[in-house]
Amino acid sequence: MQEFIQRFLEGMANTTWLEYISVVSGIASVWYSRKENILVYPVGLINTTIYIYLSFKYHLLGEASVNFYYTVMSIYGWILWIKKDQQQQQVVNIKFSTTKEWIYQLLFLFAFYLLIFISLTYLKKGFATGAIPWADALASSTAFTGMWLMAKKKVESWYWWIATNICSVPLYFVKGLVFTSVYYFILLIIAFWGLSEWRRKAIKLKNDG
Secondary structure, rough: OOOHHHHHHHHHHHHOHHHHHHHHHHHHHHHHHHHHOOOHHHHHHHHHHHHHHHHHHHHOHHHHHHHHHHHHHEEEEEEEHHHOOOOOEEOOOOOOOOHHHHHHHHHHHHHHHHHHHHHHHHHOOOOOOOHHHHHHHHHHHHHHHHHHHHHEOOOHHHHHHHHHHHHHHHHHHOOOHHHHHHHHHHHHHHHHHHHHHHHHHHHHHHHOO
């Protein structure tokens, strides 16, 4: 416990201003997501661009790919969330996934896990010696799935965010990014909150329909 506390204090002391900005913007982005507020995307873009740089710096290549993907999907989600029909009603609303969509999610997750795991295992031999293939691939593939579903306002996106945050807390701590590890712990708490709110909205929409 004493060693853990010492590593935590050292990690916090070594936290850069870039990491602080990224963490604050990331928390704000997830908060806006929970509230179904469009600001989730512009604020989130600040977070993702900084973490692309940090992930490369600390040999978290899977996370770098995730944040690049986040950047692209943030633009895609931004477009979907503001899109309206002829009656000026939102085209995309919070809903539960169908059985067919669940199958697609699992296939999507499995495909990206294999791709990232195999890639990192190969890169670990030379370029990214500090990589942890299985952990990085798990955190990355669940995040890929969560971001895709969030753009489509699926309640299940929060299940994948929860899985991502659980994986990321120890992963970043081991890498020395202690403040980021704390950040993912905070996101984990918000994710449970977001899941509850989106479930409530989806049930209300289903009953009203």
